[in-house]
Amino acid sequence: MDIILILLVALLVEFAIGDPPNAIHPTAWFGKVIYLFERFGLRGGKTYQFVYGTAATLLLAAVVAAAAWLLADWLRDINYALYIIASGVLLKMTFSFVYLRKTALHIKRLIENDETLDKARFELRALVSRDTSKLPRPYLVSATVESVSESLCDSLVSPLFFFVVGSLFGTFGLAAAFGFRVVSTFDSMIGYHGKYEYFGKFPARLDDVLNYIPARLSALVIIAGAWLTKMGARRAWRVAKVDHLKTESPNAGWPMAAAAGALGVQFEKIDHYRLGRIDRPMTPGVIDDSLRLINSATLVWFIICFAIGGAYIALAKA
Template sequence: MDIVLILLVALAVEFTLGDPPNVVHPVAWIGKAISSLERLGFIGGKTYQFVYGAVATLGLTAVVITASLFIVSWLKDINYVLYVIVAGVLLKMTFSFVYLRKTALHIKHLIENDETLDKARFELRALVSRNTSKLTRPYLVSATVESVSESLCDSLVSPLFFFVVFSLFGPYGIAAAFGFRVVSTFDSMIGYHGKYEYLSKFPARLDDVLNYLPARISALLVVVAAGITRMGARRTWSIARVDHLKTESPNAGWPMAAAAAALRVQFEKIDHYRLGRADRPMTPEVVDDSLRLINSATWVWFIICFAAGGLLYALAKA
């Protein structure tokens, strides 16, 4: 029952306390560690940067996995109730969806008013890496909804995927979820071209490998959610199968293309990609529909994770 109980605690924390301040947030600590490691990444040439990026990524991942595995294993030996509570809190630190949805709604309200468009452009930088300073309203909506759909994989499906899978082999689920979060944070902080091209090659490619299955699961979840919300599951899958290839990332295109298809809009990142079909205008109301779609996909994923935990418990008792 470990998977089920830990998930219940994690959900309770997500809906009540939410994320703690950065000063006590493990993922914020990981980000600070990456910033410190980054400073030594440019004292050599391209080969040095690549090797350093690989060593730094694997080294920090190993440290975080070891530390989290030690904590949960030690607590499980001492007190089971305390183990479940702490493991649930730690698991919550690896995923987020309530905060992201609130942020998307806040930006949507800013986009709706001409007087607050500049503020929307500024605050959207918290969700996307592109230059938002000159984006018009349709492009602001597109960037917001793209972030919401892509976050289904990076911020929810992936960490819980590794938690559930590695929990099948013992108390390794929390460590696996944090291991993924280290790699994902590396990629989000330095996984760009230009200055970070060689330093980020290893963490970026490793992130692609780790997200390979979760990204495709995320697309399937969006298809199921499209059926639940009556947005057209068959059409969603048909377009996602074609358009996911249009993004540079081998994974990000899956949930985004599926969401664009379900919403009957076209996502566009200027000079990079166009996903979906422009059957309706990109108005702020699309943000509401995207949240309804992704929220449905989120709950389908939670049900699957709970079912996996329940099945494992039943098999263990059989």
């Protein structure tokens, strides 16, 4: 029952409380530690930076995962109810979808008003890494919807995937989820070309490996979500198969292309990629439809996670 109960607690915390302030959020703590690593990671040549980045990533991921496993194992021996509640609260720290929805809706309201377009460009930087300072309205909508669809994988499917897989082997669920979150945070902070090319190469590649299966699962649940919401499920499948290769990342293209196909729009990052077909204009209303699509995909993913937990219980009792 561990998987199901912990997921239920995590869901309750997500809807009732949401994300805690950065002062007590583990991901913010990881960011501070990574910032400390960064101070020494760029001092040497290419080989030094690569080895240092590799060691820093593995060290922090191992320490955090080990701490999560030891805590979960200790709490389970102390008190089962405390173990479930604490594990659920901690699991919530590894994923988020309510905050993303609120942020996307806030940016949509800014985009709709000509007088707040500049503010929309500024606040969109919280969702995307590209330069948003001169983007016209359709590109602002595209960037928002791209972020919403891509984040389904990194912010929800991946951490819960590793939690469920780890939980099948005892109390390793939290360790796996937090280990992934550390690598993902490393990638988001230093997994870029430019000055981080060699320092961030290992966490970027490791993040690609860890997201390989979840990214493809994300595309599948988006297609399922499109079917539930009576959007273009078949079109989503066709576009995902063809356009997922157009992004630099081996994984990001899967959920984004599936979402573009389901919504009947074309995502475009200037000088990088175009995903989907132009069947409708890129208006702010597309953001509403994308959230409806991702909400359905999120529901499908939680049903899958609960189903795996139920199947595990049934097999254990057999």
